[in-house]
Amino acid sequence: MRIEYGRDYVDLTPEFDEDLFILYLIINEGDVIYSWTVREIRGKEGERGEREKVYLGLRVIDVEYHEFREGMRIRGVIVNYPEWLEGAGGSHHSVDVVRGQTLRFVKQIDRDFLESLIKAFSGNLRVLVASISVEETAFALMSRIGIRMLGTMPNKSPPSKRAGSYELTAYLRDVGVNLSRYIGQTKPSLVMLAAPSMLLDSVKKSIASLAVPVKYVAIHEGGITGIGEVQRLGVLEEMGIELGSNSMDEVMRRLSRGSGDVAIGMDEVRTAAEQGAIERLLVEELFFKENAKSLQGIILSCIRAGGTVSIIPKGSEAGQRLRGLGGVAALLRFEFFLKGN
Numbered sequence: 284m285r286i287e288y289g290r291d292y293v294d295l296t297p298e299f300d301e302d303l304f305i306l307y308l309i310i311n312e313g314d315v316i317y318s319w320t321v322r323e324i325r326g327k328e329g330e331r332g333e334r335e336k337v338y339l340g341l342r343v344i345d346v347e348y349h350e351f352r353e354g355m356r357i358r359g360v361i362v363n364y365p366e367w368l369e370g371a372g373g374s375h376h377s378v379d380v381v382r383g384q385t386l387r388f389v390k391q392i393d394r395d396f397l398e399s400l401i402k403a404f405s406g407n408l409r410v411l412v413a414s415i416s417v418e419e420t421a422f423a424l425m426s427r428i429g430i431r432m433l434g435t436m437p438n439k440s441p442p443s444k445r446a447g448s449y450e451l452t453a454y455l456r457d458v459g460v461n462l463s464r465y466i467g468q469t470k471p472s473l474v475m476l477a478a479p480s481m482l483l484d485s486v487k488k489s490i491a492s493l494a495v496p497v498k499y500v501a502i503h504e505g506g507i508t509g510i511g512e513v514q515r516l517g518v519l520e521e522m523g524i525e526l527g528s529n530s531m532d533e534v535m536r537r538l539s540r541g542s543g544d545v546a547i548g549m550d551e552v553r554t555a556a557e558q559g560a561i562e563r564l565l566v567e568e569l570f571f572k573e574n575a576k577s578l579q580g581i582i583l584s585c586i587r588a589g590g591t592v593s594i595i596p597k598g599s600e601a602g603q604r605l606r607g608l609g610g611v612a613a614l615l616r617f618e619f620f621l622k623g624n
Contacts, residue, residue, distance in 0.1 A: 284401055285385075293392050296385045303355045303380060304428040305400045307348035308568075308594070309392065311575055314343045315362060317387040320378045322368070339364050340389075341376060355380040396583055399592050408524060411471035411495075412513055413462055415478040415486055416505025417451070420458050423510050424469050427524055429568070429596025430514070433469070435507065436461055455489035466494055473522070477502045477513050514600050527593055527601030530565055534612050535604075543618035548609045549577065555619055556581045559588035563614040568597040570610025578611070585613075 284305065285296040297303045310316065317340045324335050340363030347356045357378045364371040380386065411433075414421045422433040436458065440450035462474065474493055477500040478486045487499055502512045513519065515528045537545040546555040555561050564585045571578060571594055582592055590613075595602040605612060 286397070288394075291389065291391070293388045293390070294385050295388065297380070297382050299382065301427055302401075303382065304348060305397075306380065306386065307346055307355050308400060308571060308575065309397070310343055310346045310357065310388075312343055312345060315389040316341055316343060316357065316359075316378075317363070317389070318357075318378050318380070318384065320376070322371070322376060324368070337365060337368060339371075339376060339378075341378065344375075393579070393583060395586050396579055399582060399586050400594070408473075408522065409469065409471040410473045410475050410519065410522065410524065411462070411465055411469055412475045412477060412510060413458060414502065414505045414507070414509030414513065415455075415458060415476065415482060416509065417482065419506045420461070421505070421507045421510050422461065422465055424465075424471065425513075425519060425524055425526070429598045429602075430510070430526070431598075432507075432510070433465055434461075451485055452489060455486060459490045459493075462490065462493060471495055473498060475500055475513065475518075477509050478505050479503060511600050526599045527565060527595035527605065528599075530563060530593060530614065531595075531601040531604050531612075533614060534565070534608070537614070543620040544615040546613040546615060546620065547611075549574070549611060551620065552611050552613045553581055555613055555615055556584040556588075558619065559584070560615045560617065560619045561585045561588065561590040561613045562616045564590060564592045565595055565605055565612045565614075566592070567595050567602050567605040567610045570606065574610075 284298060284302040287294040295306060297306060317338065319336060319338050321334050322337050322339070324333055339361055341357065341359030342362050343357060343359045345358050349355065357380060359376060361371050361374050361376050409424060409426045412423045412425055418438055420436045424431045424433060438454045440454060466474065472495065474495055474497045476486050476490060476497060480501045482505070483499060483501055500513065500516065500518060502509045504512065514526050517529050519526055520529055534545055546552045552564070564582065566578060585592055595605050
């Protein structure tokens, strides 16, 4: 993300898909943003006219992040426009934001708050995962902004023949073909091939040459179930993709033993943040978007006390668990609350 701070504005230019997601998180209803866009200029008597490039100011109504199109759309009301665009004020308009497009925010954004989000999501690390079983293979793309299921591919050999070397070789060859197609579509930085131990050697022999680096991982069960297992292994977090599975496991462990070094919900988390007790703050993506203004102070307190912040993707297994606990939790440095009394 390229950032330029002015006296009463901030210019933000997304460079990666993750930067678009950061913009999605920080743009709120009522914000005023400026951007180059395209607007249809009406002809005489309401006839359809030409589409012209124009620099507009919008008061934001809502924001959509399109994880499949890897873009963002801002809807709003025009509040500033060139004189030649007569009558545009108060009209509705949408701006499609892509990488390399600069947005000007007519408001001050706290630098620590913005840098915490950039630290959590910046970079362009993408892992294409193939979870392989004898019956099927599931493909998913994992990054710092979440998980996107790409599809599944069945083993079309009759069940009685699937253990045979010919049928397995043909099946794994088809897996490799699909992998190459997904590599071309998603441009991953790494491919992870996950399979049960008894199948992994065959996978290594059959799928050895791809256009990107390959990592092999042993799992208990392949297919769609294996995608969830990969999330829980911790191998993604070791690579820098924080999906929150390990952190949520620790939250549940501390809750189960009645420990006072975990906070659940806004009230407990806010109290812990005010006292500098938070070691790791966990916020589910949709909860963040719904409560961005209330959470900003909590996040800043956490950062300034040396804590870390993780925004957990809504589609991840950890995100679903966190949503079930209210959307926000924190691992604390010490026994801050007296639980079970």
